Amino acid sequence: MSKHAMIDIGSNSIRLVVIGIDRNYFFEELLNFKAVARLSNYIDENENLSEKGIAILLTILDRFQSILSREKNVTAIDTVATAAMRKAKNRDQVMARVKERTGLSVRLLSGLKEAYYGYYAVINSTFIENGISIDIGGGSTEVTMFLNRELVHAHSFPFGAVTLYQTYFSGGDPQAETKLESFLKNEFSQFDWLVGRGLPVIGIGGTARNLAKIDQVQQHYPMVGLHQYTIPRERLSDLTHGLAAMGQEARETMDGLSRDRSDIIVPASAVINTLVQMNRGETFMLSSEGLREGVFFEWMLHQRGVEKIPYVLNESIRHLRRNFNLDSSHTSYVKALAFQILNGVIPVIISKFPEKRTAWVLSHSADLAYIGEYVNNESSSAHTFYLLTNISINGVSHRDRLGIALVASFKNRDKMLDFAVPFEKMVTKEELKMYETLGAVLRLAHDFDRTRQHVVDEVKVKVSKKKQLQLTAYYHADAFFEEQAAQKHRKHLERAIQLPVTIHFIKH
Template identity: 85%
Template sequence: MEIVQKHAMIDIGSNSIRLVVIGIDRDYFFEELLNFKAVARLSNYIDASENLSERGIAVLLTVLDRFQSIISRERKVTIVDVVATAAMRKAKNRDQVIARVKERTGLSVRLLSGLKEAYYGYYAIINSTFIENGISIDIGGGSTEVTMFRNRELIHAHSFPFGAVTLYQTYFASGDPQAESRLESFLKRTFSQFDWLVGQGLPVIGVGGTARNLAKIDQVRQHYPMVGLHQYTIPRERLANLTHELALIGQEARENMDGLSKDRSDIIVPASAVINMLVQMNSGETFTLSNEGLREGVFFEWMLHQRGVEKIPYVLNESIRHLRHNFNLDSSHTSYVKALAFQLLNGIIPVIVSKFSDKRMAWVLSHSADLAYIGEYVNNESSSAHTFYLLTNISINGISHHNRLALALVASFKNREKMLDFAAPYAGMASKDELKMYEMLGAVLRLAHDFDRTRQHVVDEVKVKVSKKKLLQLTAYYHDDAFFEEQAAQKHKKHLERALNLPVAIRFIKH
């Protein structure tokens, strides 16, 4: 990717301050280049007069000096966006602090309202996940933002004036043995005042450090095989058990807990309680992590404005666009193979014995075809293995982990044995019936790939007919020379025969 400009962003939060630098090319493909975090806990420096103390200002300026130094050494940085949230909102001397930041570092700080902060979290979720209806929560150090959205449209938003750090100070810092129950009562009273947070039965999506840590802990405990936190889902009951355990064990045990950042070992207790209470009161079944939140929401707002759109129309297609660009996929070939694959699928649907709908099979085949044999970018001879590895180890926006595994198994299909070998570590993520479907779709996709073996589009059409003798007859109509297409198809038709438990005959007819 040829980077033509860079977007630097500094997020001044109540618990931490973070710098992110994103590189962008002419077609608005982008990638994160740098990501640094400093734990500042500015909310701890709000004094009795509700001002950010001199010590707190010194901490802030030291971090911003360091970040500004990094930015100044980066070439092609055209935008530096600095946003501040709850701690700065609460500080009565915020205008003076912002002025001192400008004077010392040259950075202009944009103070976000609570509702704007909530909006950016929602905006990141709808532009980076598969979730169209849900309740979002972003619990920071000094505030908690929630939204409710349906059909990807924002319906409600609110910012609560409490966060992980302030709740810890209020309920847990003194060692009160009743802290957990007192906090629970407070949260019930608070959330019950908003009917759109109660009994909606929607998935809850969390952004920010607390949500990430809960996902990390759960993945470690589940021995989760797939790489990536983004769009990882925890069932409601498991979240409740984890929240209760975090409150019961001591500080030292939390500091040594795999998946939990040491700098969050204290504030994770009230923070997880907030998330768990929202999930329970909402009566949803799951809690899902969005690894993209405030910062990404700010970036998406700028980037999509440059492209002239309000939101990404279909997030998964945007991700596929990025992957095809990054791995130099031949779009002409993949589109051609996809069309042939659907000619095959539509023809064999009458003989498919499956528990899954035609729509489900078409969805899996369509997106698998978009990314088929992406591993050729690494090595052509072992493209199947590399395809599976890439698709299970790259975070892909707009698709659940379950569906990402489906695409990986179909897009990398070589034969039944290899597919089952790939699937073995993911035993809990795909049923036997699903594996049968993936085998059939993989065999279809591989055969379609064979029909364009030379990548010269010599096969114009494939017709499918099922004879009375239960023979699947495929007729490929071609022009010019289809020698290598026929050779590959005849060699690999056995995979479709095994998947359908039917004999397959292929003939090639020249126009």
């Protein structure tokens, strides 16, 4: 496995990330270190980065280089700098000193290139196809609009969390919040693509992450994972104004808020909230993947010879299959059988959900069914549900991840309902009924491959005149254990569809 290192020299913090990647483009984050530098505070009256600021920068980069020097197989180190270095008139001299001292070549990103990397990370790691991204750093704020995953507009504003705090809040002005909001409305209104579009706004960076963390704490959110977490527009507004109304000491001890952001969170959250309110979309969503991931995706996808990840969720499932040793042959076979059963069941179930959505849930649940066998075969259902609700999966919303977890782990109705109890705010009774039906279908499909030897060639389903669901399994070799398991578990499908179910096995 080779290692790709990235160093992000931002206005507020400097971060080192190391990602391992193999020949099949399976990748994982190996190291992640952050140092708070606030380089924006060290831009002097002549717009130069001061000697103290340079010293802080060099010290941090020395530490990062020390870590990298002990890592094996680091094949690339991509060092990028953003707003603070863009603003510094002596940036060329600073980057020369960095090169001389550490050997690192710094790539200065333009505001538009920084915005592009944020957009690129979002479309390659989330399920959002149409949206507005916002990345508020210490000294700049990048926004983009994309439609059908294609970049349409991008802009970099020359203000960020640190600079806005210095301008509006450092002097204790009681009107600071009102003045900042007026300033932001004026800035954003100059771009008609930011106003009234009704698109989801996707936040990147530390401020967005902290807002998501705080909201999860306040909502007693039961699922694990920040990536792709959404906050309704009105709740975001309440959270933003609540943070501004709190004192500095109260914010410093607030659960979910990093102590080093307890001051700049006020102007930074105001930027995000103002954009969300002006755009009039329903939600704000966090993307944990931003600039650094955008840089990595650009490099990695170029190596693969593709412009973007075609379908983000499938890429995530590819990684999960590999990490948990899922048998793709068995999975594909069971999925095909599950759809043969579902197609026969569809006419007899009353569902408020379109067939396309029902098929989507079954398909991806089949992809990850009983993933918990990797941990323990006897309790695979519980482990499957735990894993799928406690690991972040790119390309799927938290609600859909819960649905997939309920179907993929299905053992029986009571156990599924027990699993769902902590998540009652995230799932409706109608959805639970659909998940029960799909879970029963998927479990029966697994029974038809009980020996994992693919002895059942086809399952045909028809509804008799007596309102009975009849399944006929055509097989070519000994199917004793398949029939035994299927007859035992058909009761789960009977309960779900409230019809008698018969299963006949016929040898070709």
